[in-house]
Amino acid sequence: MKDVSELFWQASPAELKQGYRYDGAAGVYICLICGETFADGVVYRHGDLLYEARKYVAVHIAASHQSVFAFLVGLDRKLTGLTDHQKALLELFYDGRSDAEVAKELGAGSVSTVRNHRFALREKQKQAKVFLAIMELLAERAPKKSGFIDLPRGTRNVDERFAITAEENEKILAACLPQGPDGPLALFPAKEKKRLAILRHIVKYFDPTATYSEKEVNAILKRFYDDYVLLRRYLVDYGFMDRTADGGKYWIKL
Known part of the structure; x- marks a missing residue:
């Protein structure tokens, strides 16, 4: 299973999508995949081109990790909840393959079967959003236990x-x-x-x-x-x- 850093789990959904986060205190952009840092204000070279740090971190991800999508899809099932078949479908969808091309590539049967898979994945996305909202509400609602030290209101994961x-x-x-x-x-x-x-x-x-x-x-x-x-x-x-x-x-x- 690929190692995932604590920094990865601290990142927001938007940061996970872009594959990096900016640390204002240190003045660096941090790759969430490998942890490599790129100092703000420094110019980096890639081939014949020069990039400022914010743009270069994206270049680094493409050159070193293929893409954020590839890294996330490649994570263990324990982290993604995706089966190998679902991962294969997502990779082909990401490549822009048509339903007919996906069916032929995977031997998945008819085009309608692939469409059903697309529908199932969209339903999984909706469920993930609802589950996230439920867990956040649960964290806010968790009862305090007498005799125990309280945490500040709004503290996450209080149970x-x-x-x-x-x-x-x-x-x-x-x-x-x-x-x-x-x-x-x-x-x-x-x-x-x-x-x-x-x-x-x-x-x-x-x-x-x-x-x-x-x-x-x-x-x-x-x-x-x-x-x-x-x-x-x-x-x-x-x-x-x-x-x-x-x-x-x-x-x-x-």
Whole structure:
């Protein structure tokens, strides 16, 4: 199965479609497929042509990974939910083949059979949209459990798996912050339950009534972890913080 980075799962649907995301703090475009970065303001050469970073990352994806579509379709069934037959159909549809050509290529029977496959895939798309909306509503509605530490309103993926007692919270902080609550982190935990405990602790170092620039956020996070960009992204992704569309201003979500 192809490896998929944590950055891949943090990306929005729009970023997944384009295959890269822009990190404003670091000033780089990041390929979501391989993690290679391209610095904003730098000119890159491909053959006889020169490209600015934003355009070059798309060139890189085409040259190194064929296409975003090819990468996504090639992911394991556990990640896509697609059978091998459905993947083959999608690849031919993506190439612009007619229903008759697809039927001949796959030996799929009649043209009407291929049309039925197209219909089934469109139905799968509709179901995915509905399921996503259901899970987001569920996350917002999940009941709080008495005796457990609460997460901020709007925090994603809040359910029983991530409920945590005060005692558990103290153990996690002691293990990850051996030099004390002010940092630095000895490690940033991979398990989501522990990760949320760390983020919940770190967000306390921000004034809930203040608005911060990206540099000010970074300055606070640096005391905890060298990869402050990762911490900042998680604080936003998990709903502890919010920001303007351009990433210029940050604030605590109450």
